Amino acid sequence: xIAAVRRLLPYLLRYRRQFLIGLAxxxxxxxVSLTSPWVLQHAVDDLYAGVTQHKLIVYSAILLGIxxxxxxFRFLMRRIIIGVSRQIEYDLRNDFFARLQLxxxxxxxxxxxxxxxxxxxxxxxxxxxxxxxAIMYSANTIILxxxxxxxxxxxxxxxxxxxxxxxxxxxxxxxxxxxxxHKRFERIQAQLSDLSAVTQEALSGVRVxxxxxxxxxxxxxxxxxxxxxxxxxxxxxxxxxxxYPSMSLFLGLGSLLVLWLGxxxxxxxxxxxxxxxxxxxxxxxxxxxxxxxxxxxxxxQRGLASWKRMLEVLDAVPDIADPAxxxxxxxxxxxxxxxxxxxxxxxxxxQVLEHVSARIAPGQTVAxxxxxxxxxxxxxxxxxxxxxxxxGTVFIDGVDVxxxxxxxxxxxxxxxxxxxxxxxxxxxxxxxxxxxxxKAADPERIQWAAGVARLDKDVEGFPNGLETMVxxxxxxxxxxxxQRAAIARALLxxxxxxxxxxxLSAVDTYTEEExxxxxxxxxxxxxxxxxxxxxxxxxxxxxxxxxxxxxVIERGSHDELVRLDGFYAELYRKQxxxxxxxxx
Numbered sequence: 148x149i150a151a152v153r154r155l156l157p158y159l160l161r162y163r164r165q166f167l168i169g170l171a172x173x174x175x176x177x178x179v180s181l182t183s184p185w186v187l188q189h190a191v192d193d194l195y196a197g198v199t200q201h202k203l204i205v206y207s208a209i210l211l212g213i214x215x216x217x218x219x220f221r222f223l224m225r226r227i228i229i230g231v232s233r234q235i236e237y238d239l240r241n242d243f244f245a246r247l248q249l250x251x252x253x254x255x256x257x258x259x260x261x262x263x264x265x266x267x268x269x270x271x272x273x274x275x276x277x278x279x280x281a282i283m284y285s286a287n288t289i290i291l292x293x294x295x296x297x298x299x300x301x302x303x304x305x306x307x308x309x310x311x312x313x314x315x316x317x318x319x320x321x322x323x324x325x326x327x328x329h330k331r332f333e334r335i336q337a338q339l340s341d342l343s344a345v346t347q348e349a350l351s352g353v354r355v356x357x358x359x360x361x362x363x364x365x366x367x368x369x370x371x372x373x374x375x376x377x378x379x380x381x382x383x384x385x386x387x388x389x390x391y392p393s394m395s396l397f398l399g400l401g402s403l404l405v406l407w408l409g410x411x412x413x414x415x416x417x418x419x420x421x422x423x424x425x426x427x428x429x430x431x432x433x434x435x436x437x438x439x440x441x442x443x444x445x446x447x448q449r450g451l452a453s454w455k456r457m458l459e460v461l462d463a464v465p466d467i468a469d470p471a472x473x474x475x476x477x478x479x480x481x482x483x484x485x486x487x488x489x490x491x492x493x494x495x496x497x498q499v500l501e502h503v504s505a506r507i508a509p510g511q512t513v514a515x516x517x518x519x520x521x522x523x524x525x526x527x528x529x530x531x532x533x534x535x536x537x538x539g540t541v542f543i544d545g546v547d548v549x550x551x552x553x554x555x556x557x558x559x560x561x562x563x564x565x566x567x568x569x570x571x572x573x574x575x576x577x578x579x580x581x582x583x584x585x586k587a588a589d590p591e592r593i594q595w596a597a598g599v600a601r602l603d604k605d606v607e608g609f610p611n612g613l614e615t616m617v618x619x620x621x622x623x624x625x626x627x628x629x630q631r632a633a634i635a636r637a638l639l640x641x642x643x644x645x646x647x648x649x650x651l652s653a654v655d656t657y658t659e660e661e662x663x664x665x666x667x668x669x670x671x672x673x674x675x676x677x678x679x680x681x682x683x684x685x686x687x688x689x690x691x692x693x694x695x696x697x698x699v700i701e702r703g704s705h706d707e708l709v710r711l712d713g714f715y716a717e718l719y720r721k722q723x724x725x726x727x728x729x730x731x
Contacts, residue, residue, distance in 0.1 A: 151455050154462075158238055159278060162231045169227035170286050172220045177290040179217040181298065184428035186210060189421060224283060232279020236271060239457070243267055246460055251467040252533045261344025266460060269339055270453035273332075277450025284443050288436040295429045295436075302426045303418055309404050310430055313397035317440070320397070324390040329448035331383045336453055338379050342372045387445065398433075405430055467535045469552050476550045481543065481559040483509040483643040483674030485530070490540040492525065499525045500697045507690070509643075512675040514685030516715060517694035523678045524565060526694070527646050530676075531560045543644070561642030563650040567633035569621030574606060575613040577621070577632055581640040585613075588639065596635035599669055601662045602628065626653035631662070638669060645675045651684055659684060682719045691715065 159166065190206040247263065255263075299307040349356060349365045356365050409426060412418035418426075469475065485507040492500040500522045507513050515523040529536040532548055541548045548556055561581075569577045572584075578596055579588035593613060597603045605628055609615040621629045630653050637645060651659045663684065679685050686705040693701035693708070693715050701713050708715040 151451060151458060154458060155274075155278065155454060158235045161238070162234060165227055165231045166282070169224050169231065169283070172224035172227060173283060173286045174290055176217055176220040176224055177287055177294065179213055179220065180432070181291070181294050181429075183210060183213050184425040184432070185298070186213065187421070187425055187428055224287075228283040229279050232275050232282075235278050236275040239271055239274065240267065243271065243457060243460060246463075249465045249468070250463070251465060251535070252528075253466065254463075259340070259344035259347075261342070261347040262340035263460070264347065265336070265340040265343040266453075266456050270336055270456050273336075273449045273453035274457065275450075276446050277454070281443050281446045281450065284439050288439045288443065291432060292436040295432050299426055299429045302422050302429075303409075303412065306405060306409055306412065306418075306426060309408055310401050310433070312404065313401040316397045317394060320390065320393050324386060324393075324444075326448075327386055328383065328390075328445050329452050331379065331386060332449045333452040333456075335376070335379045335383060336456060338372070338376045342369075342376050345369050345372045390445070402427075402430060467532050467553070469554075470550050474550050475552060476546045478544055478546060478551065478555065481555070481643045483507075483559075484542075484544050485644065485674060485676075486542040486545075487526070488540050488542065490526075490529070490536060492522075492529065492534070492536060492540075494525065494534065498697060503694075503697070503699055505690075505692055505699065505702070507674055507676070509674055510671065511690065512670050512677065512688045514688035514691045515676065515678045515694060516680070516682075516685055516691055516718070521694040522697040523694055524648055527562075527648055527676055527678060530644070530646065531557050531562055558640075559642055560644045560646060561637030561640050562646045563630075563633045563637045563648060565649045565652070567621070567626075567629040567650075569617050569624065569629055569632060571617070571619045573611075573614045573616055574602075574609070574632060577617060578613075578635045578639055580636055592639060593635075596639040597632075599638055599662075599665045600631040600635035601658060601665060602631040602635055605631075627655070627658065630654060634662070634666075643673050645670060645673050646678075647676070648678045649680065651679065651681075656681075656683060663687070682715075682722050 186206065186209050244267065247267075296307065296311075299310065345368055349369065356362060405427065409418065409423050413420060413423050485505075487503050487505045490500055490503040491498070503522075503526060505513070515526065517523055525534065528534050529541050530543075530548065532553065536548065538549055539547060543551065543556070543559070570580065572580075574597075575585035575588075575590075575593050578593050579585045582588050585593065594603070597606060597613065606612050606615070617623050617632075621632070624632070630650050634647070634650055637647075651662060654662065659681070660683070667687070677685055677688060682705075685691055689704070691701075691703060691705060691708055692699050693713070695714060701708055701711060701715055703711065709719055710716075
């Protein structure tokens with residue numbers, strides 16, 4: 148826990164000036180509030196001697212002035228300290244999101260999106276409460292407690308000692324309940340992450356849920372997670388239900404003892420009525436620090452539990468990162484020469500690629516063909532280091548990709564994955580995503596990229612053309628339209644290496660031929676790698692690599708592989724037969 152608090156300190160120290168001003172306002176607010184019982188003491192004793200209109204006006208004016216001054220500084224302390232906590236929340240959210248951007252694909256494959264979202268929202272809010280209200284009320288509680296005790300001692304030492312009798316019991320309650328609250332809140336936040344994940348999955352997969360009529364099953368799954376979340380919260384509420392009343396009980400017993408002994412002191416003449424009134428006022432003031440102490444303890448325990456969950460992300464070391472400065476190589480210009488050198492790669496304990504070697508010259512078009520699970524997508528994912536290849540196995544322009552900065556490496560590669568992902572923006576913004584959005588792009592270039600991807604004809608039928616919003620994950624577009632938008636996005640970045648991972652699988656053969664015809668001119672200017680199951684897509688490639696079980700079993704041009712009469716030739720004959728049957 149101490150280590151977790153240390154990790155939070157830099158965020159607090161960044162705003163130390165504002166915190167100091169805010170804490171000064173807390174001190175002034177507390178000091179002003181402490182003068183009220185003192186004024187009340189003199190007022191009661193003075194009025195006891197004789198009530199006059201002048202005295203009433205004077206004491207009323209003083210108490211009103213104290214209230215207005217206290218209200219002013221109370222407003223300032225809340226505005227400054229709570230405002231700083233919002234600024235720290237802003238910094239933490241930025242750092243948390245920036246950290247997520249550093250992690251490789253495998254990190255997100257092993258974690259649920261809903262869990263990460265819960266940490267970025269609910270846990271972050273709990274941390275903000277710790278660095279804002281908890282600090283403010285802690286300072287207020289400590290100052291008020293110490294000062295009130297000192298003033299109570301100045302009125303009557305013995306009565307003060309009696310009033311402090313409940314303190315040991317309060318400390319024991321806070322220690323016990325604080326630890327229990329921390330553990331239970333950790334369980335609540337973990338369950339909230341599961342609940343968020345279930346919700347996110349159900350919304351993202353709404354098409355599948357509807358298609359298989361599983362609305363009732365999803366509602367039941369959500370209901371189970373929600374019931375568990377409710378039960379864990381109830382367990383915490385039950386604990387808090389014992390916590391706060393126990394604090395009030397101990398304080399009530401102390402007040403009862405003070406009332407009994409204090410009245411005897413007044414009757415005996417050892418304490419004035421005004422002094423007794425002031426003492427009870429300070430005693431009443433002490434009840435808030437006692438209750439606030441429990442409330443702040445609860446808040447801090449929640450915040451620390453959430454901060455520990457956030458640190459699991461913030462302190463995680465990305466598996467894929469830029470090379471050390473001594474190894475970093477900066478290419479003046481990427482030409483697009485690619486080499487796979489005896490590449491063997493395992494993922495999740497399973498060997499996916501085995502002794503793959505190939506050389507691709509700048510400007511050459513290479514196709515990867517093979518059955519599902521043969522390692523085609525894995526091979527091209529190693530190129531931009533979406534997964535990290537073993538050292539000395541993947542090269543660009545003769546340099547190991549592990550020795551290039553991720554920025555230069557990925558800037559040189561236009562990557563179109565199998566599943567095209569579109570953001571909830573306009574079509575133009577999605578196409579221009581790689582260069583900062585439509586506002587940063589030349590509209591003519593966006594039109595050109597859409598035309599090459601053969602998206603222009605579809606766009607003409609949309610209500611707002613390229614400015615048409617596509618909905619979350621591009622849900623308003625067909626699969627083929629999403630793929631073409633993704634191709635246009637890759638082309639607009641003008642990459643030296645263009646990678647198409649089965650990027651035409653959702654378009655019909657006629658549209659595919661149109662796109663390939665338009666792409667040929669573009670692909671001549673850059674190195675291109677095409678992954679496809681269709682022979683019609685790859686037959687014009689300069690080199691075709693056929694993979695099976697992670698090995699290159701055939702290589703050559705289309706004509707050479709047909710003459711070889713192996714896997715590729717068999718695939719070619721099957722697809723020719725399918726086309727003939729479809730035509731008849």
